[in-house]
Structure formats: C-alpha cells, structure tokens
Amino acid sequence: MLGTELQQEAERQITICNACRYCEGICAVFPALQMQRSFAAGDIDYFANLCHDCGACYHDCQFSPPHEFAINLPKTLAAVRQESYGHYAWPAALAPVFARNGLIIAVIAALSVTGFLAGMIAWNAPGALFSAHTSPEGFYALMSHNAMVGLFGPVFLFSIFAMLMGLRNFWRDANAVRMVEGAAPASLWQAVKDAGSLRYLDGGGAGCFNEDDKPEDKRRLYHHLTFYGFLLCFAATSVGTIYHYGFGRVAPYAWWDLPQMLGTVGGFMLAAGTGGLMAAKKRRLPDLVAPETRGMAMAFILMLHLTAVTGLGLHILGGTPAMGLLLALHLGVVFALFLTMPYGKFVHGLYRFAALVRLAMAKRTGLKTRVMA
C-alpha cells in the first residue's frame, strides 16, 4: 500500500492515465508511467518530479473535473512533489521546514539581513556603513574577503552535502521496487539536454498553459532567464574567486571585466526572469494550483529576485553612500538563499534532473524488478 494520502490520490489518477494513454505525446510523465502496471510510493514521487507543471494534460483530458474520474495531474503531482521534498530532506529532522516553507524562509531571510547589518555596524567604525563607498577596498572595507569566505564557504558546502544526501534518498526510493542500471553517461547527457532546454515545459509542442486554456504561457522563457541568469551570476562569483586566489586580482573589478560583465548580464536576466515567474504565478489558473505549494514557490522566486535586485543595486549604486546598506542586504539575502537551498524549492531542479536521468536510463535499458528478500 502506498504511503501518503496524496500519493494514493496520485496513484488513483495515474492508473486511469495508464488505461487511457491519450497524453503519451505531451511530456515525460506519461511514457514513464506507461512502462509499468503498478506503482509504489517511490514511483509516484519519481513521476511527480518528472512533471514540469505545463498544464497541458489538464486541458487535454476528457476526465478532468467535473468528470467523476476527476483527473488533475498538474495539481496533484505539484502537491506530491512538495511532500516528496520533505520526505527526502537531509537531515530528516528538517523535513517539516517544507510544510511552512514560505514563512520560515521569510523569517530566515529577515534574520540574515539583520545579522549582516548588525555585524557590519558592530565590527566597523561608527558611520563606516555609510562612508565605505569612498574607501579604496570597496565593500571589503566593511567585510573582508576572508570573512566572507569563512562565513559563506561552510554554509555553501553544507548545503551541497545536504542536497546530495537528499538526492541519494530520492534515487534509492525511486529504485526501490523497479530499478534502472546502465547507460548512465548517455542518460546524463540526455537529461542535461532535456533539463537545459526545458524540453517538457511545452505541452509536447503546443506550448504550455498558465492562466487560461490557451497554450500561450511564457514560463519557459522566464525560467530560462532565471536559470541561465543564475548560472551567470554564479559564474561571476566563481571567476572572481579564481581571480582572487589564482591571480591575486582583488575586487573591485572594472565594469568590463569578466566578473562584472557576467554578474550584470546574469543579474538582469535573473531579475527579469523571476519577475516574470512571479507575475505568471499570480495569474495561474486556480484549478491547477495546489494551495499548499504556493508559499514555497513564491519564497524561492522572491529570494532569487531579491538576490538579483540587490546585486544590481550594489553594482549601480556601489559608488554612493547607499553601498553599505545594499551590501548588507545583498549578503543577507544570498546567505539566507545558500542556507535554505536544501530546504526550499531550489531542490526541485535536482530531483527533476535526477528523474530525467532515470527516465533516460529506463528508456535505454528498461526497468528491472528487484527480487524481494
């Protein structure tokens, strides 16, 4: 018997989908579920994480509500997905964070920003926060490079570790009854292409749906802006780190230098993409929204948006007295983002990627049923 009520409801619907199969051309979920006859809890979580929430199956389905079969996979799988994040969280004691995610992340972000503000005021000379912009070291006058690395490094490494542990839990559960093996490199590459292009966020070619029954949704574009903007920002930081340790070139960098260029372009993309995603989320057809997922999704997009906006603000107003405040704000938001990465919607990318890898493997080498001891 399947674990949670949500998983049972998803299994009920998926059983009907497996008998119908009209949606098999829409996305990855249907070909995946058509490979089996019965569904374990780990299978349901795997399907839920394969779903990109494009909404096409809801509008195409002859059995959506008000039909008595009441099929609404986008909504149901969104709820299962969020539940699965808690289920796979490491350490398990932090799983409840997913249940009240929006509130918790907002509180952590506020505390983090306050902490940076208070720290910068306490550790520096009175008034330094508002005059540091004239100092030759730039914002390192307020917080040294070593202090930043010392604070962010461990948190970042912990988050990476926690997410890898979550990924391990997910993979173990997905393969508990039927497992995939072989063809890993080719499948990884396939998943990189599928995820990188958001292949399954387009309703099988017709486009995806958001506010109404017309496939005119722009979320794929917004997500590309967000994801690639984030990557550029991350690249800016990485290049800066290499400059610092590899070449002894210390920030601040000129506007044309790589860290600045990457950060500026990435920042604008991230700000625009997250802005678009937030607006799309507000307009989304209520029938497709699992209410319990709202807080988590908004919190994550908002955190990314704030990261971009404060970063850009720092970039543009870095030479003004506002620099100190903006730095505290930016570092506070980024710190909170890093800290909560394993316990917020950031993990959706990891589990979805893993699910895409698993599907690619299953398509190449099939599913093997485990022999139960």
Add this chain to the structure above:
Amino acid sequence: MTAQPQAVQTDPRVDVLVIGGGNAALCAAIEARRQGATVLVVEAAPKFYRGGNTRHTRNLRCAHDEGNEILTGPYPEDEFWDDLMRVTGGETDPELARLTIAESKDLWDWMNGVGVRFQQPLGGTLNLGRTNAFFLGGGRAMLNALYDTAEKMGVEIRYDTSATALDIEDGFFKSAVIEGPDGQQTVHARALVTAAGGFEANIEWLKEYWGERAENFLIRGTPNNRGTILRMLLDAGVEPVGDPTQCHAVAIDARSPQFDGGIVTRLDCIIFGVVLNNRCERFYDEGEDFWPKRYAIWGRLVADQPDQIAWIVFDEKAAGRFMPSVYPAISAPSLEELAEKLGLDPSAFAAEIGRFNAAVVDGEFNTEIHDDCRTEGITPPKSHWARRIDQAPFHAYPVRPGITFTYLGTRVNREARVLMQGGRPSANIYAAGEIMAGNVLGRGYLAGIGMTIGAVFGRLAGEGAARHVGN
C-alpha cells in the same frame, strides 16, 4: 403608466446555424466562416463537455500517398477502400465512400492549418501508426484547437444551448428554437448544418429495438447524443439511412459510469480467459479470432445474456498481458471464493471452469498468430489461445454492453445536403458527422473513420451552406 416590459433579447439572425459542437460541427463552422458567412454554433453541453463523442476519440484515418514525420508510411486510397469494404461488408454508399476517402487526403493539411497537432503513437496502438493520425493529447486537445480557431475567426458559440424545434417546410429550413442560459429564442438562419450525433444516449429510443435490455446498457460517450435533431429531421421528411436497430456495442467494465466513461473502461482480456454469464455458463468462442477483429461483437453477445451481464475470468498467467483498464480486477485465491465475490454460485462456477479446463488441448501459446491452444469436445469451443484456468490467484472483470454509436442517420448527397424522401435534396439543410455516418459506414467499424467522415462532411456542409447563403 404601465411598467416597461423587460428588454427582450432580439432573436439572432445568422447566415449559418450549426447544431452540435463536435468535430463535424466545428469543421463546418470554420469552413462556412472562411467563405464569409456569419455562423452560430449551438452546443447542448457546457463548455467542459463540449464536443460530444469527439472528446473520446484520439485519431483520424486519412489516405496518403507518402508517409511523413508522423504517419509511418503510405496509405493509398485503394487500401482504405478495401479496409472499408471489409468492415462494412459492402454496406456503404460507394459514391460517398469514394468521396470520403478521396477527401480524407486533404485532412492532414487542413487539420494542421486549424492548429490541430499530431503525434506518433507509442505503445498499444503502433499498428495504426501508418493509417491513422493521432491527436497530440487526444480528442479534447483536438477540439480545443478547433474551438480556438473558430472563435478567433468570429464564429459565435453558445454552450448549454440546445435546439428544441426546427421550422422546416417542404425540406426548406426557416428557423430553429433554441434554449440556453438566455432563455428561449428563435434563430433565423439561411442554412442549417446538423451535426448533433446519433441517439445512443437515448435509452427510451434504444428500447424500441432492444426492449428492457437497454436499461442495462452503458453509454461510452456523451449523454447528449439523444437523437433529438435526428428525430426532428426524420419527422420533417428526411430520408433515413442505416439500420435503426444497430449500434456499435463492445463489452466494457460493468462498474463504469452510465455515460462518458470513454476509452479507459474497455477490456482487452477476453482472449486470455473465458466469459461466463450469471448462470455460470460460457456462451461464445472467446478465441474465435484476433481481438481487434472481434472486440465489437461482445457488446451484443453480453446484451443477449440474462440481465445483460457477464464476467471475464482468467488466472494469474494472464495477469498483466493486456492493456490496463480503469478498475482493478476482482481477485480471489480460489475459484469458489472468486464466485462468491462475484455473487455467483460457487459450485456451478467452479464446475464450468472445470469443464473448460478438461477440454483444453495443450499447444504453443502465441497471441501473435492463430495458435493451436484450443478446446475439444465442449460447446462453445475456444478455438485459439485456450489455456487452463488453474493458476491462483484467479481474477474477473464484470462486463456490460457499452454503446459507442448508432448507425441510423439522415441520407445525404455529395454536398452533405440531406435528401428528402424520394431523393430530392433539401435546399438548405446539411448534415455531418455521426448523424449521417451511416451513409458511409453502414455496418462495423474502422478505427478513426468516424472522425474522417465527420471532418470530410463537416467541411462539405460548411462550404455548401456558405455557398447557398452567398447565392
């Protein structure tokens, strides 16, 4: 001073009135609008249920000389013709059949042009990948594209609105009374396209031919196909076509909803087991031929059993070998316990299975061919794929007749114009879709041909109606 009477909505006037909201109706509406006519579509269903049985379809059969990115190979007109002759046994109007097949060649491009998307079939339906174009997302997705196109072109669509009376004089349509959320109105139109389906959801009408048995029929599609418009046309002197007593009936899961259960209620496992009625008797050769060739006889066979119910019984060997369906099989560790769960006499049930098992001649089981697994010495025999039902747990699906569509319709000519009794074409009444499919498909069924007939005659009706209006 007396109070002003409430503003009465003016009765609509349009060039073309389309009654119905499925594939044929929308093809007609789009085509008529393209020719410049003003078009009103009245659909009896609410928006979600729009489109009648088109909602439950998934592909369209079309002739083509070459394969493309979706269709896996050529499907010449002659082959389509042979297929149609095979399933109808020649019960077709050859001229209209040739016309349908020839016009079907245009449908691929036409459907793409109105935003319908296609996909390659994956599992289960691969055998149709050459002859049939599968809608991406199925029939409702296809309908969504048609409606979107029609709306953008300026076709007016009213949901929850049915035509309750037609004013037809000597084969000439003058007006229709419609009833919807705005109350009752009289629509004056210069041409009428009737695309409102058959009468399979009208149990009272089915009873005229099937008696009380029809009470136990399940309707696989829309509850709105009550034949109201068909009846009005026939009463107005339109010539009927097709055997009124016939319908396409398959055996579907008895637990299905009375209407709109659609594709998921089908059961493809009869060749893997035996079928017993409520007296625990087998009544037909379950292995007579390949399933696709025989599935459509089982509705009628079950309709002829007491209380119109039967059970497909199979054992663990067969589990998982056929397409899954919406409800789980009823299972038990022994035949007697299974019978009890089914509400049947355990000893009679076990005895009948025992008789069957004793008659099985061992062979090499193979569902790809007419294999040599058969019975000897029992009536009815099981000619192929017969294996003893002896491996626990045992499983059963209850089945009832599931009605897909009816064959009775209005006779039409090459322009989709209805013919009055005596053969004279109506001046301005057209028919398309299931309401006239009997002209082409007088018997039997060929996957995807309902959509072909609907689209071909829908387009002809729309064109013809607009041309009539223009004259």
